[in-house]
Amino acid sequence: MGLTYSDAITLFSKAIVNEGKIPFKLQSDPFYSTENQESLRKSINQLEDGTGKQHDLLDNDK
Template structure:
């Protein structure tokens, strides 16, 4: 089968992290992308769930912008609340 060259641009840290995971799995990035391409071609879909972080939803961004506006205008209402412990 004829081979072709595909260039992919990504953040340097993302590349290092992906190379490390591939190494742990005993493969290189070319093999990982080939697996992805074959699965996507066979299933005719992205082979994993793709979703958006709800933090960046338009509704949440609008809410955060309104809070910033209130703080800048001096109309923000701050309330004391109990400390919320997060599991480590």
């Protein structure tokens, strides 16, 4: 885009002032969602109590 770091920060700062908010949507990493954490806990518990199932890794690069 050809902006210097200083110009980019200036534009970002002005956008915050003009819009009254950060000019883009912030999203958290879906790995840390409640649903995923519950699924991971369930899987860990199954492995620890011996009821988990082992699967081959899928190779999606093919």
